[in-house]
Amino acid sequence: MAGSDWTCTLSAMHEWESPDYEPSLPVSEKSNPLTRDIDQASANCIVRMLQACDAQMFQDGTGATYQRLLSEQVVETLTEVAKKVEHILKDPRDSLIVLSGCGTSGRLAFLIASAFNRALKELDQSSVYSYIIAGGDRALLSSQEAPEDDPELGVLSLQKVCEGQKRVLFIGISCGLSAPFVAGQLDFCLQHPEVYTPVLVGFNPTHQARDERIPGCTFTFRSVVQRMQELATHEKAFLINPAVGPEAISGSSRMKGGSATKILLEVVMSAAHAATFADTPVTAMGLLQHMGAYEKTLEITYAQREGIGALLEAAGQSLRRGGRVCYLGWGFLGTLGLIDASECVPTFGAGCEDVRGFISGGYRELNNNEGPLGPDFCVAHEDFLRLVLPSLEDRDAILLIYTHSGDVSGVAELARTVRGKTSNLHAVYHRVDGDTAAAEQQDDINKLCLSSLKFTWPSPASGISLHMQWELSTKLLLNAVSTGAHVLKGKIYQNHMVDLQVTNSKLYRRATRLLQKLSGCPETRCEEALLKAVYRVDELTADIASSDVSAHARAARSGTKREAGVPRLSRHFSWPEFCDERRCFHQEFVYDAAMFAAARGFPWPAVIRVAAVAKGIFPRLDGPDVPRLSSLLRDALSQCLPNLTPVHRHELTRFLAGACVARRRLFQAVVGGAANTSVAQLHLEVELPPAPCPLAQGTDLREWEHQDQLKSMLRQKEEVKGHPVGGQCS
Known part of the structure; x- marks a missing residue:
């Protein structure tokens, strides 16, 4: 177990460079010998491990197997x-x-x-x-x-x-x-x-x-x-x-x-x-001096490793207790909070509410190309006050991130507001040595916070912006806090991500390799097991086995969206019919029906009615035989969806009848509460539409339409010019 006695040895720092160390993996996918027991480590020990890993970036490349940052x-x-x-x-x-x-x-x-x-x-x-x-x-x-x-x-x-x-x-x-x-x-x-x-x-x-x-x-x-x-x-x-180590x-x-x-x-x-x-x-010498300033940034940052460890521990406790971690940032440091929070979902399989970032000034400060991105992407402090503050509890950890060259009085004002809801408030700030202009406001903030972590910097040498050093320091700190918190929550095994989603080809290959490493089974058997999990089947069909990695990633994305979509859709209904685990089956059935209708191009009002029909049908699947079930479906569709086109009515009837009949024994067991009912096979065949639809591809509809319009417009322009789009892409 990696406890407080963990030490970084020179051999462990360089072990990954050996040609015999995980030879089948590229450097970026190897496991780091320094952190192989990070899942057993304390908060302070995690920070020391991360410090050692970051130090590998600046290792001397003389005589090394790989060229390095300073080579x-x-x-x-x-x-x-x-x-x-x-x-x-x-x-x-x-x-x-x-x-x-x-x-x-x-x-x-x-x-x-x-x-x-x-x-x-x-x-x-x-x-x-x-x-x-x-x-x-x-x-x-x-x-x-x-x-x-x-x-x-x-x-x-x-x-x-x-x-x-x-x-x-x-x-x-x-x-x-x-x-x-x-x-x-x-x-x-x-x-x-x-x-x-x-x-x-x-x-x-x-x-x-x-x-x-x-x-x-x-x-x-x-x-x-x-x-x-x-x-x-x-x-x-x-x-x-350059290689910077695993x-x-x-x-x-x-x-x-x-x-x-x-x-x-x-x-x-x-x-x-x-x-x-x-x-x-x-000049090369000038660039090396710039590099030296960044190396000094690591030194100044990790000099506060005990304070970083305390923040990590607080964030880990919040996640373990079902709470949230929120970054409230000001200026350019606020962007770092948004970035770090966005990466927790794909890295750790975290919920989208687990770690969130907010920036003072919102999209005006962010100044991204596309501007505000809609109600699903609320990033301003005002959004935090409106959406998060009312439900804050002491199990939620709030981290203030700012500099003394910014709006410190605004930080103090928001700190007072947050402190009225939770005592689990922490501050991280940067200041130049000798700058006392914001000392009084900082004293007020310190009194409101459980902890305040101060980074003091010498005046920068010419050629590098102090802001860039502050950004790197903040990135290192936030990476440590969010990574360590999820380690403490149990999202890491040894030093591997074990809750990742195989939503693109890179992650698909990574998941296969991880199964192979942890199980010791051949690659083909591991890939077969992964595909069974992705498609939720006990046996692989010929179509699945012959599909390429991109098709498997699409299937995984669809499953991932389903897991997020079921609770999101369910919030729009009340569910008095069941109060036990049967409610989950009920909600999934409604979601599947709504997604089928959306994928087939039903008008949105009709999609909503399809969800309502499915919600009403499910509790009545306890008794009907097949003929009575067909009659039930016809009556429900005639009553709730009288204006469906003949094609849509036929498709929806087939889908609901097929789903209900194929799984009727399971539904009877669930709806009737018959826990001892034997179900020999659970397998649902879902017909895909003739052409891939946006939702079937796992892409947001508006984003898909934007990409499709972009491709069409540029393809027409290239055809006019006589140049093919995509070079060697066919």
Whole structure:
């Protein structure tokens, strides 16, 4: 057991570099020897483990198996890319720097592009940075993993952003060198060298790039990387791919992968800005000094590891007691809270209410491309006051995140409001050494909070923004708090995510490998077991066995949406019919009927009535035989849905009759409460519509329509120009 006596040894720090250590896995998917017992660790011990893992980013690369963050070749490439950025900054006409990625990588693309555009605005310069995130701006705040597997969507998104530009520096971020969305964009750049210069940022060696063929394309990620390597000798393409060691939680690239992405790209952009606006030439030595400032950031942050451990413990207790963790952030640090909260659902299988972020100023402060994203994405402090504050309890942990250069009086005011509902209030703030302007307000905040964690910083050296150091420090802290809290809740086994959803190809492969590692069974048997769980069957059909990974991921996404959709739909009804476990069966039956109607294109008022019909039918399934059941269905549909088209009426009758008849014995057992009734087989055949519908694909309807319109518009434009969309994507 990893208790308070855990120590970090030099051999454990370097064990992952051995060719014999988990040789079949890329670095980004290996387990870290430092954290193999993190599920047994105390809060303070978890923080020490995370500190050791983060320190691996800056390990000396001399004589190492892999090139590292500070390796000569990496720094040389960073210098060349910084000069490319400098050229665009000095002559920005018809030019653009685009940062793109999926999940955490896309969120950091947004964060970095926004920060440097703000820096340009302060200098009265035009913006030259843009960002792309797979799934659009909703992916900034929630998991949108399906688009990650769509290379064509990646290309279309890139074309839309770059329309009319004559020179584009494209920076694609894929920590594992694996995302098809980014691979499609890089391939497109390679086909159009007259406009695009591609840069790839990731954290695996090139021979570990994914070599699995991307559906609909003739290339793999590895083949794209190999083409870039050939062009790199002529500075027509660039690869920045140091190894930073395995993640503390295996495969959780939101942690070191995200931190290293931020460090590398901010070092590049900062050097380019200094060269353009301060006449400081881009040099390898200058970049190394920037890196040193970030290494110092780790040191200052983890000097407060006892305070971080106390926050982690408080958050873990909240989650274990069924409470929530809420980040209330101000300014640019508020964005870090939103990002960290958004990553807990896909990483730990957390509920969407378990960890939430809110930012002062809401979307005005966030300043994302698409603006407000609707009622499902409420991010302002006013939303917290309206939606969360009324139900706050002491089991909910609230974390205030701010700087003394911001609105400290506003922090104190909100702290007083929150303290009226719960005592479980904590503060984290950054200040420059010697700055006492906000001392009085801080004293008031300290009296309201259970704990206050202060980070004091020396005045920054030239060339790096203190705000960027504060951002990295806050990211490290929030990653530690949310990760450690879920470890304490039991969401991690050893150092593996065991509650992940296999909603894209990367996660499907990760789940298969995890089953293989933990069970010791052959890969084929593990994949078979995974597919049975995904499709909820006891035996795999020929259709399932012959489908590709993308089809399995779609099926998993559908199941995931069902688990979230059942309680969401159920909130719109009262359920007096049953007060035991039968209510769950009742609610699932109603949900399935409503989703069938929606997928078949029923008008929305009719979908609502279908749900009502199903709700009324279910309690009456106790007695009828098949003929009486058919009569029951006909009467209910005639009474509640008299205006259905003949086609829709026929389809719905078939669906309900088939579902009820096939599962009638189960329904009788459930509705009648006959616990001893034997059910030989539970298998429901559901007919899919002839063409994939948005809901069947597991995609939000509005997002699907937006993507479909985007594809159609750009495809027509390309046909007019005579250029095929998607390069080698067929």
